[in-house]
Amino acid sequence: MIETPVLNFSVIAPALALVVAAVIVLLVDLFLPRSRKQVLAFVALLGIVAAFVATGLLWSAIQPAFLGTDGMAVADGYALFFNFAFLTVAGLAVLISVDYADRHGLAQGEYYALLLLSTAGMSIMAATTDLMVLFVGLEVLSIPLYVLAGLKRGQAMSNEAGLKYFLLGAFASAFLLYGIALTYGAGGSTAFNVVAAGLAADASTRVLAVAGLGLTLVGFGFKIALVPFHAWTPDVYQGAPTSVTAFMSVGAKAAGFAALGRVLAVAFPGLLTDWAPLLAFLAVLTMTVGNVGALRQTDLKRLLAYSSVAHAGYLLVGLAAANEAGLAGVLFYLLAYGFMNVGAFAVVMAAEQADGAEATVESIAGLAARKPGLAVGMTVALLSLAGMPPLAGFIGKFYLFRAAVQADLTWLAVIGVLNSVVSAYFYLKVIVAMWLREPAEGELVKTCPLVGATVTASALGIVILGLMPSLLLALAEMSARGVMGL
Amino acid sequence: MGQSDFPVLSLIVFLPLAGALASLVFFKKTQQAAVRWWALLVSVVEFVVSLSLLFRWQIRGEMQFMDGPATWIPELGISYHLGVDGISLFLVLLTTLLTMLAVLASWGFVAERERSYYFWLLLLETGCLGVFLALDTVLFYAFWEAVLVPMYFLIGRWGSERRIYAALKFFLYTMAGSALMLVAIIVLYFVGGSFNLLTLYDSPAIPTQLQTWLFLAFALAFAIKVPLFPFHTWLPDAHVQAPAAGSVLLAGVLLKMGTYGFLRFCLPLFPEAAVSLAPLLAVLSIVGIIYGALVALSQRDVKSLVAYSSISHLGLVVLGIFVFNAQGMVGSVLQMINHGLSTGALFFLVGMLYTRRHTRLIEDFGGLWKKVPRFGLFLLIATLASIGLPGLNGFVGEFTILVGTFKAERIYAVFAATGLVLGAWYMLTLIRRVMHGPLENPANQELADLSIREVLVLVPITLLFFVIGIFPGLLLDWMEPSVMALLHQIGPTIVSLK
Numbered sequence: 011m012i013e014t015p016v017l018n019f020s021v022i023a024p025a026l027a028l029v030v031a032a033v034i035v036l037l038v039d040l041f042l043p044r045s046r047k048q049v050l051a052f053v054a055l056l057g058i059v060a061a062f063v064a065t066g067l068l069w070s071a072i073q074p075a076f077l078g079t080d081g082m083a084v085a086d087g088y089a090l091f092f093n094f095a096f097l098t099v100a101g102l103a104v105l106i107s108v109d110y111a112d113r114h115g116l117a118q119g120e121y122y123a124l125l126l127l128s129t130a131g132m133s134i135m136a137a138t139t140d141l142m143v144l145f146v147g148l149e150v151l152s153i154p155l156y157v158l159a160g161l162k163r164g165q166a167m168s169n170e171a172g173l174k175y176f177l178l179g180a181f182a183s184a185f186l187l188y189g190i191a192l193t194y195g196a197g198g199s200t201a202f203n204v205v206a207a208g209l210a211a212d213a214s215t216r217v218l219a220v221a222g223l224g225l226t227l228v229g230f231g232f233k234i235a236l237v238p239f240h241a242w243t244p245d246v247y248q249g250a251p252t253s254v255t256a257f258m259s260v261g262a263k264a265a266g267f268a269a270l271g272r273v274l275a276v277a278f279p280g281l282l283t284d285w286a287p288l289l290a291f292l293a294v295l296t297m298t299v300g301n302v303g304a305l306r307q308t309d310l311k312r313l314l315a316y317s318s319v320a321h322a323g324y325l326l327v328g329l330a331a332a333n334e335a336g337l338a339g340v341l342f343y344l345l346a347y348g349f350m351n352v353g354a355f356a357v358v359m360a361a362e363q364a365d366g367a368e369a370t371v372e373s374i375a376g377l378a379a380r381k382p383g384l385a386v387g388m389t390v391a392l393l394s395l396a397g398m399p400p401l402a403g404f405i406g407k408f409y410l411f412r413a414a415v416q417a418d419l420t421w422l423a424v425i426g427v428l429n430s431v432v433s434a435y436f437y438l439k440v441i442v443a444m445w446l447r448e449p450a451e452g453e454l455v456k457t458c459p460l461v462g463a464t465v466t467a468s469a470l471g472i473v474i475l476g477l478m479p480s481l482l483l484a485l486a487e488m489s490a491r492g493v494m495g496l
Numbered sequence: 497m498g499q500s501d502f503p504v505l506s507l508i509v510f511l512p513l514a515g516a517l518a519s520l521v522f523f524k525k526t527q528q529a530a531v532r533w534w535a536l537l538v539s540v541v542e543f544v545v546s547l548s549l550l551f552r553w554q555i556r557g558e559m560q561f562m563d564g565p566a567t568w569i570p571e572l573g574i575s576y577h578l579g580v581d582g583i584s585l586f587l588v589l590l591t592t593l594l595t596m597l598a599v600l601a602s603w604g605f606v607a608e609r610e611r612s613y614y615f616w617l618l619l620l621e622t623g624c625l626g627v628f629l630a631l632d633t634v635l636f637y638a639f640w641e642a643v644l645v646p647m648y649f650l651i652g653r654w655g656s657e658r659r660i661y662a663a664l665k666f667f668l669y670t671m672a673g674s675a676l677m678l679v680a681i682i683v684l685y686f687v688g689g690s691f692n693l694l695t696l697y698d699s700p701a702i703p704t705q706l707q708t709w710l711f712l713a714f715a716l717a718f719a720i721k722v723p724l725f726p727f728h729t730w731l732p733d734a735h736v737q738a739p740a741a742g743s744v745l746l747a748g749v750l751l752k753m754g755t756y757g758f759l760r761f762c763l764p765l766f767p768e769a770a771v772s773l774a775p776l777l778a779v780l781s782i783v784g785i786i787y788g789a790l791v792a793l794s795q796r797d798v799k800s801l802v803a804y805s806s807i808s809h810l811g812l813v814v815l816g817i818f819v820f821n822a823q824g825m826v827g828s829v830l831q832m833i834n835h836g837l838s839t840g841a842l843f844f845l846v847g848m849l850y851t852r853r854h855t856r857l858i859e860d861f862g863g864l865w866k867k868v869p870r871f872g873l874f875l876l877i878a879t880l881a882s883i884g885l886p887g888l889n890g891f892v893g894e895f896t897i898l899v900g901t902f903k904a905e906r907i908y909a910v911f912a913a914t915g916l917v918l919g920a921w922y923m924l925t926l927i928r929r930v931m932h933g934p935l936e937n938p939a940n941q942e943l944a945d946l947s948i949r950e951v952l953v954l955v956p957i958t959l960l961f962f963v964i965g966i967f968p969g970l971l972l973d974w975m976e977p978s979v980m981a982l983l984h985q986i987g988p989t990i991v992s993l994k
Contacts, residue, residue, distance in 0.1 A: 398645065399638035408634070408678070409572060415682045423682065427675035434671055438648075438664060446652045446660055483571035 021085045022137055023064040024093050028130035031057020032123040039119025047118040051108045054122040058101045061133070065093045082140040082201070087489035091341055092136035092268045096261055099348045100129040102464050103257035106356045109458030110253045116161050124154035125257065132265035139276065141190045141200040144269055148186065148233070151265055152179050155258050159250035171249025178232065178242045186229025192222030193277070202277035209280045220284055226273065227285070234266035236326065237296040240319045244303075247315035252362070255311060256355035259318050264344040267325055271337055274329060275493050282332055289330035290422050297323030297429040304436045310358045310369045313436060314351070317395060320433060321347060327422055328410045336413035337490035342483055343406035346394070346475050350403060353391040353468025357384045360461045361454055371440060376449025381457060385444045387465035392437040394472045397430040402475035409483070504548065505563045505578040508588065509625045511542050512595070516618035519611060528610045532603055535614035539596040542621070546592040549585060555974055557581065557981030559631065565692060568635070573691050577631040582978030583759055583829055584628045586971060587752055590836045591628065593956065594748045595621045598741035601844050601953045604851055605740045606654060613654060617741065620646035624749045628756060631693045633681045637674070640717075643750065644670055647742065654739040662737035669730040673720035680713035684765070697764055697985065704768050711769035714761050715777070721754030722814060724777070725784035728807050735803035736856070740847020743799065747806050748840035752832045755813050759829070763817070764982060767989035774818040781818070782911045784811030789918035793925070797856045798849070801926060802842045805882065808915055809835045815912055816897035820990050824900025825979045830971060831893030834881070834964065838890060841878035841957045845871065848950050852943055858926065863935030867943040872931045874946070874954045879923045881961040884916060889964035892972075 019026060035053050042049055068085045083089075103125060111118050131151030138144045156179060160172020190200065196219035197205030209219050231239040247255045274285060300320025307313035325343060328336040361369040361377060361384065378385035394403035407430065411423040475482060515538030523531045554560060559579035568576040580588060599617065606613050623646060626639030644667050652663035685691050687706065688699040702710070720727040735743050763770050788808030795801040813835065816828035848871065850856055865872045877888070884890035894916060902909035935941070946954070964971060 393645065399641050404638070404641075405569070405572075408682075411679065412572065412682050412685070415679070415686060420679065420683060423679045424676065427678050428672075431668065431672045431675045435664075435668060438667060442652065442660055442664065445649070446663075480569055480571060483569065487571055 020068070021083050022134060023068060023085075024061040024097070025130040025133040025137070027061040027064050028057055028126045028133065031060065032126040032130070035123045035126065036119055039123075042119075047112065048108055050118050050122050051104055051111075054104050054126055055101060057126055058097050058104065058129070061093070061129075062097050065090050065097065082143045083134065083137045084139050085137060087485070087492045088268070088272065088341075089133075089137035091485060091489040092264060092344075093133050095264055095345045095348055096129050096132045096136070098345070099257060099260045099264070099352060100125060102348075102352045102356075102467070103253055103261075105460045105464045106256065106352075106359060106458075107253040108460050110251065110359055110461075113455070114162055114251060115164075116251060121158065121161060124158050128152075128154040128158070128257075129261065132261055132268075135265040136268035136272075138269065139202045139272070141193060141202070141205070141273075141277075144273070145183070145187060145190060147265075147269070148229075149183065151262060152183070152233070155254070155262060158254045158258075159246055161254065162251050165249075167249035168251065169249075171246045174242050174249075175246045182229045182232030182239070185225050185232075189222045189225030189227075189229060192218055192225060194222075196222055197277070202273065205277045206279060209278075216281075219278075219281060223278055223281055223285060227270075227288070230266055230270045230273075231292070234263050234270070234322050234325075235296075235319050236292050236322055237299040237319065240296070240299070240322075243319055244307075244312045244315040247318070248309060248311045248368070252311065252355055252359040252368075255315075256352050256359070259314070259355065260344075260348045260351050263318070263322060263325075264348070267329070267340055267344060271329060271340060272493055274332075275337065286330055286332045289326055290419060293323050293326035293330050293422065294425050295323070296320065296326060297426065301429050301432045301436075304433070307436070308371045310361075310371065310374070310440070311355075313371075313440070314354055314358070317433065317436070318351070320429065321395070323429070324407060324410055324426060327414050327419075327426055330422065331410075331413040331417035331419060333413055333417050334487070334490050335416055336410065337493065338483070338486040339406065339409035339413050341486040341489055342409055342479070345482065346402035346406045346472065349468045349471035349475070350391045350394045353387055353465055353472065354395070356461050356464045356468065357388040357391070360384050360457045360465070367452075371443050373450050373452055374440070375443045375447040377444040379449050380454065383462060384457065384465060387469045388444060389441050390469040390472055392441055394476070396434045396437045400473075400476045402472045402479070405476055405479045405483075503563045503578075504545070505561050505580060505629050508542070508546050508549075508592075509578065509622055509629060511545065512538060512618040512621040512625070515539075515542075516615045516622075519615055519618070523611055525609075525611050531611045531614055532599075535599045535618065536596075536603075538618060539592070539599045539621070543592040543596045546589055549580065549588070553585070553974065555582075555977060557977035559694070562631075565632070568632075572634075573685065574634045575632050575692055576635060577692060577694075578629040579631045579694075580629055581981075582975040583982070584756065585974065586829075586833045587628045587749075587756060588625060590752070590833055591621060591624045591749045594744055594836065594840050597840070597844070597953045597956065598744050600949060601744070601847065602739075602741045603949060604947070605847055609653065613650070616646040616649045617745075620650065620745060624745070624753065627753050633684065633691045633693060633696070633761075636693075637678055637681055640674055640677075640753070641671070643753070647738075647746065647750065650742040651734060651738045654742070655737040657737070658733065659737045662733040665730050666734040669727075670720055673717040673727070676713040677717040680710045684710060688765075693760070701768070702766065704772075707766040707769040708773070711762055711766040711773060714757065714766075715773075718754040718757040718762065719780075721757065722751060722810050723754070723784075723807060724780050724811070724814060725787055725807070726780075728784065728788075731807060732800055732803045735806070735843075736797060736799045740843055740850065743843040743847070744840045747803070747843060748836040751806060751810055752836060755810065755817065755828065755832055758814065758817050759825070759982065764985050767986035770818070770986070771820070771990055774820065777818045778815055778905070778908055781811040781815040782908060782915075784808065785815070785912055785915035786918065789915050789922060793918065793922045796858055798846050798858055798926070798930070799843070799856050801858075801922065802839060802846065805919065805922070806835070806839055808919060809839070809882070812894060812897055812912055812915060815908060816900055819901050819904035819908070820983070820986070821900045821903055822976075822980065822983060823896050823903065825983065826972060826976055827893050827896030827898075827900055829975050829979060830964075830968065831890075831897060833971065834889040834893045837957050837960055837964075838878055838882040841874070841954060841961075842882065844950075844953055844957075845875050845878060848946065853939060858929050860937055861930040861940065862933045862937060863931070864940060864943065865931040866935055867940060868945045870946045870951065874951075874958060875931065876927060877958055877961060879927055881965075883920045883923050887965050888961045889968070890961075892965060892968040
């Protein structure tokens with residue numbers, strides 16, 4: 011008798027809701043006339059709300075329920091916390107896309123469907139406890155993003171972005187797969203906890219496991235844009251449609267960190283002495299290259315791309331600390347980072363010039379005089395990214411550096427704060443341009459009210475998380491604690 | 497122990513913030529006049545509320561009117577805790593007084609984007625007060641950094657020709673200094689067990705090697721703020737380019753945050769390190785005293801001259817701290833207030849001159865006494881207070897510090913005293929070149945003397961010069977218990993190491 015596995019689909023309910031919504035979007039798209047495409051955004055939002063509800067329901071009944079034998083996915087605090095983050099970012103991304111997609115003639119049915127599918131992939135990556143499902147989740151996350159990056163078909167830069175992302179991403183996936191294969195060989199299974207048990211039991215496979223871990227890190231490193239796997243980031247962020255950049259700068263990174271965190275904590279705790287110092291070294295490299303790279307940028311999307319790389323470095327400090335506080339810090343910081351980055355990119359989008367050219371430090375000069383609300387929102391986001399109190403970015407960085415000191419990595423914290431100071435220079439450069447310079451010549455596009463609402467919501471989120479972070483911090487700590495127990 | 501349950505310190509810290517936010521919400525950009533009056537009202541009310549601390553003050557060493565400790569972020573161990581003692585009491589009053597006068601003076605200095613201007617000015621006040629009153633190290637750090645943004649905008653939007661460069665330099669230089677302080681605070685948490693300052697005071701001594709690193713990390717941040725030679729290069733640019741009221745608050749209040757930091761953090765938390773590194777800091781202070789004075793002598797720009805004089809005067813204050821005796825420290829605390837008042841007055845006066853003539857170069861003036869005698873009178877008194885003429889406040893502070901320094905290390909006192917002589921030299925030269933001599937420049941023929949509003953700005957400070965100069969006990973009696981408590985705390989270390 012073939013034994014059918016006990017499947018509990020409720021564990022990945024949010025991801026399923028998103029997939030269903032994506033299909034519905036595609037179907038509805040068939041019947042909508044060209045002028046009514048905004049409805050698709052609404053449908054997408056409904057899907058996101060449904061996923062939110064599913065996450066909420068799961069939260070109230072948290073159960074480490076398993077899908078299939080040996081466990082493939084889990085709905086614990088860690089996964090659900092990340093789900094909230096992904097869904098928030100996706101929701102905000104949909105809001106800012108409405109006007110942008112219309113203006114730039116992007117194929118809206120495909121656009122929203124791919125966005126939702128990518129979010130589903132993120133959700134799976136946070137929930138998975140199995141290496142193969144991890145790979146599936148990564149592909150479901152990435153392939154829509156490759157297409158989305160190249161969606162502005164008329165523009166060479168967008169095509170270049172999509173192709174670059176795809177080629178390098180495919181390479182990285184291959185590395186990851188090879189790493190998974192080696193890990194399977196060393197641990198005897200693809201389930202995280204079984205791998206850990208296998209490695210603990212049999213020390214002779216350690217070399218194989220380390221090789222597998224190394225290749226896995228390469229694959230992840232590309233996804234979360236660690237140095238030296240970050241070269242694609244500036245070009246892809248710059249070339250992709252700005253709303254897509256906003257979405258993937260946070261979502262893909264968060265999903266990558268979610269999966270990486272769980273893999274390291276659950277599958278490779280035995281190799282801690284190998285990966286913790288390596289991560290610390292990569293963190294230093296990433297922070298420094300990211301911040302130094304941003305210093306000379308004039309195109310805002312490239313500037314934010316390098317800043318994104320640097321922030322991956324700060325987040326990696328949390329993982330390098332290899333303690334509960336570090337992991338909780340990563341969770342908190344990623345959510346705060348979502349608000350900061352989406353807010354910043356939303357303003358970059360709104361400051362686009364009327365002739366379609368992207369915003370540069372030159373073109374947003376005097377934004378405070380022309381569009382004060384946007385300037386304030388951007389200032390809050392940038393100051394938070396720089397780590398100024400009393401904003402969310404400060405709390406996040408504080409938490410991460412504290413975890414580092416707790417793990418006897420004080421030198422890492424020192425490098426981190428010094429990097430924050432360096433980053434202040436280029437964030438201030440943008441703030442100076444907006445507030446202290448005369449308004450630039452060109453016309454700016456009219457601000458869509460939804461974009462304005464997103465900027466406001468992001469700024470409010472940043473300020474509130476900076477002044478009253480307790481609730482979210484408690485949730486993050488609880489979630490981090492739960493991961494270790496699996 | 498609080499005298500009552502009303503959180504007066506929280507009110508003092510956040511009232512200006514509330515006023516600033518209200519000005520954005522209730523006033524339109526075009527209602528310049530209304531915003532001016534509103535800002536003045538808020539700053540006056542704030543000053544009066546801060547005065548209320550005086551009436552219920554008990555003369556003893558510990559923290560009073562404590563607010564908290566209330567949990568703010570329990571997951572990180574950060575609490576909300578405010579308190580004031582003899583050392584910070586007068587710094588708080590100095591801040592509220594100078595801000596009130598700065599608002600009144602700005603009526604004549606600032607003519608565009610006034611709503612934003614007063615918003616940042618009030619926000620700056622909240623930040624400064626928070627620094628002086630915070631008893632939780634992270635809360636202190638948050639306020640410390642929070643001061644940067646308003647000052648940056650004040651310099652950058654309403655400053656002079658090279659304002660953007662000066663604002664950026666100020667921001668990045670100060671932030672770089674305090675970056676290491678943040679890491680030190682975190683390390684201190686793990687070593688001492690808390691972020692709360694009072695708990696840290698009582699926790700067991702930190703190993704000497706670690707103490708030295710922590711002391712240096714904190715000291716770097718404070719040394720940049722004071723500023724101590726050789727970390728002073730941001731100051732002349734920031735002071736010269738800032739709008740007049742900005743310079744007043746920068747010199748009068750912000751610089752004191754550095755010296756306050758030494759007293760509140762470096763000495764009580766790291767006494768061994770403080771004692772062993774005292775010679776280094778004393779030497780740097782003395783270099784600052786003499787260097788600042790010599791460079792001031794050669795300045796052509798009035799504001800620049802006053803800026804370098806600040807470096808010189810505050811060098812003396814830091815020296816007084818690191819001689820570790822009662823005279824030195826009480827003198828330093830008093831001199832902090834004195835310097836705030838005298839430099840504040842000088843920057844007000846320079847600002848008033850600038851609005852009339854739009855130049856700060858000394859050579860553009862000369863013989864002004866005939867045209868603006870009232871101005872000249874106030875300038876003369878402020879200069880004499882700055883120099884330290886007996887009868888005025890500066891003398892008491894400087895003399896006390898010198899006595900304390902002489903007791904500790906004679907050679908320091910000798911060098912420091914030369915700073916006093918140089919101070920008299922450049923300040924009196926300033927008076928001579930600006931006020932006396934023939935009135936040659938035709939542009940100066942039409943100068944209007946001080947208006948009633950401007951006199952109103954200067955009178956309170958001038959009165960205080962005399963009051964503090966003749967009755968210094970009024971302040972000293974209130975400061976002394978806290979200074980003695982601090983000395984008591986680090987006393988055993990000094991005795992054992994000397």
